[in-house]
Amino acid sequence: MRGFPRRTGRPPRTGLGRRSLRFRLVLFVAVTMAVVCGAMALTTVVVQRVYLYEDLDQRVTDAAERSQGGLQRRPGSAKDLGFLNERGQPTGTVAARFVDGRIVAAESVTEDGHQRTLTTAQRAALDGITPDGSLHTRTIPGLGTYRVTAIGGDGVPVLAGLPAAGIQRVLDRLIVVETVIASVGLAAAAAATTTVIRRQLRPLGRVAATAAEVSQVPLDRGEVAGLTRVPEADTDPRTEAGQVGVVLNRLIDHVESSLGERQRTEERMRRLLADASHELRTPLASIAGYAELMNQGDEQISAELAWQRVTAQSARMTGLVEDLLLLARLDEGRTLQSVEVNLATLVAEAVWDARAAGADHGWRLALRLADGHASVVGDQSRLHQVVANLLTNARLHTPAGTQITVSVETTGGECVIRVRDNGPGIPPDLLPTVFERFSRGDASRSRAPGTGGGSGLGLAIAAAVAEAHGGRIHVESEPGRTEFTVVLPRAGTAPEAGPRPAQGL
Template sequence: MRSLLRRTGGRSRPGLGRHSLRFRLVLFVSVTMAVVCGAMALTTVAVQRVYLYEDLDQRVTDAAERSQGGLQHRPGDATDLGFLNERGQPTGTVAARFVDDRIVAAEWVTEDGHQRMLTAAQRAALDGILPDGSLHTRTIPGLGTYRVTAIGGDGEPVLAGLPTAGIQRVLDRLVIVETVIASVGLAAAAATPTTVIRRQLRPLGRVAATAAEVARVPLDRGEVAGLTRVPTSDTDPGTEAGQVGVVLNRLIDHVESSLGERQRTEERMRRLLADASHELRTPLASIAGYAELMNHGDQQIPPELAWQRVTAQSARMTGLVEDLLLLARLDEGRPLLSTEVNLATLVAEAVWDARAAGADHDWRLALRLPDGHASVIGDQSRLHQVVANLLANARLHTPAGTKITVSVETTEEECVIRVQDSGPGIPPDLLPSVFDRFSRGDASRSRALGSESGSGLGLAIAAAVSEAHGGRIHVESEPGDTEFTVTLPRADAAPEGGSRPGQGL
């Protein structure tokens, strides 16, 4: 448990996991927004670039056609480029004339509207362009990058080109604008999720703090109770953090109940060992005393009496040890013998035995068997021990003359044994623990002086054997009316495989 809580928060830096999760979430959102913004910007630039270049190509083609049309109205030789002076020719326009697919004249329009001849190096950049109407991108030294086309057809072959610098400036400004917008958007996208995530993860931080506080509790010793729980406000099942809080509270409840049960078991074990030691110490001391007297040859106590007392105390100690072994085997779940047992016969025999041992009591037997059968599947000797213990308990803890009624009843599915006496009853404070081991009511339930003394294991054995047979035992008591009830499943109503045969205890 401690290692689990330490992994969920623990002692060392309980907020580390929360901050890491917050950082990862913000990083994820930021990266996602960056990818989205980048993709949108690239798409916008690409689409705009295609559109601008298509428009430029159309203008280049129009310029070439216009130039070719202008040549039809101008006399002159093959080097005449006077059509560049006509209206509508933009600044930077390049024009050239061909003779036998070779450029013989090339000029460009300057910023002041005049024409200027291209140098040999500049003309060399236009080599290889044929008057077939295809578009080309060429870099002309000193002028920049151009989109160029040459057309021929039925007219004079002519070349025309326009600079791409304007398009590049538009695209550069578009990239700058997109970058600024994306940066602002990313900043807002990072700030907003950070605030939202921090607010949403606060309950998770409180859950981690609770886990860390529980981890600091020394669970390996002392009484464990009142462990800190996650506040109700942080256990909303509609949220992820609330679900973690609910699960952690369930885990803490389970740990607390398990530790409490372990402590109760350890307390019962310590009490059992103390009671067993006390019960065994008395006969052992008696045996040791008589043995010492016989060893010294004390004539005040006849040897026959000494041996009689040693034998009696040995039998008492042997019975106590056997009862403890029986309870231990029942706790281990060892199988019982499985045979069909007639409860009516078994109870009747036990009542006759009890009447012989306690003739000063008024014993009654009642059989209420509508179908005449009261059979169960189980260990006959152990079931007889259950009834004998209940009858001995009634005999030992009630005064002479008490009426003790033993009845056997049946229903469609169960057989019920009832042992009812009219004695003084069981004190209310003892009633909840009457089936505990070494539980006694001698102080409150009168006995005749010199009567037998039980070990306090009889009712515990009756309860354990009943449960081992799939049944249950119950007691109700008030002054003048105490009733023990043993309920067992009937043999003809027991499920198949409900009891397994074994070698017995």
């Protein structure tokens, strides 16, 4: 048998999964931040554009009103645009006059403050604008995009326009600045996010490394013990990775305990097979020996004696096989017979039988029945076997003169059988395994001379039958006092389907 010690050192890397998860998290955060920054930048540009155009529209309207007022104060022809020479006219301002809905004069203010007449193509870009005060966006060849309006009312109809190129330049610069700021912010955020995510995923990586290390342990052979656990620092239930660590440790504990129980079961089965083989080999060897002597015609042994020994060993082997068969059937969960059994009568008969077989012991029977009867539902022959096995065990493992007291009690919904003796007691190291199969105490407890060796199945059968009837059995022992207690449900309180199947080994 070999174990697997707890391993130390750096755990094996599980980089693929970690990098994949880290990459996805960083990518998700980066995309999210990019979307958020893009939405904020777009919103800022849209709001700034609306604000700038509202301001431009107001200036265009003011320019048109100012131009109309200048014409009213200036005498001149219908093509007079002299008001453009007045101070305060912005560079690039366009003005025009209408006659019968047609533009008859159109000029713009140059950078040096003079007026320049618009060409026919440039004037054509202003066609279709009526003096109703509405605002329009027009692209004038050679001058660019303009925001224009025309007003009439009670005054002289006049058109005025201001260039929108400044607004576009402001918006372009704003987009560039926001792009630079967003890029720097995204890069910094990505770096910080990568660092934080890497740090937060380290415990998860160690948990994965622990799982990978456990998966490499050959669990199909040998004694499984000391499996690697997730470090305590990585089992903080307040974090997601810690919760995974706690669950993984719990799973490893369960696997280790289950495999340990399987190992113990296999050991018990191997010991059971070895003990059964040993028990069967002894009578078989005896039968074979006597048969050989009879075949050789040995005069030192009579045929009658040989047949007696062969018959005795055959009976012993038959009893052992029947006991093993009974335990196997109980292990399979086969249902026992279900009838009402009077325990007081059954125990009394068993005590009389034991007294006849062990006259050198003191026997005492005590009935403590609260309502005058102690009935249970079960298999009468098997319950008799339980009591007989306990009495035989007390008789064989105690010296002559030992006082054996058997009592039957009723307490509430239970019937209790107690078998107590004042013999030497059961050794403490044997007490935990006294109900296991082929468990013997011959080396430690006194035995009556000439009784012969038992198979070590009596107490195991008693425990299995008691459990099959929905009851339980336990023992308390010390020098001078050993007491076996069998507790069974009384009739009327047992399960409707009768005795329940016994459990395994």
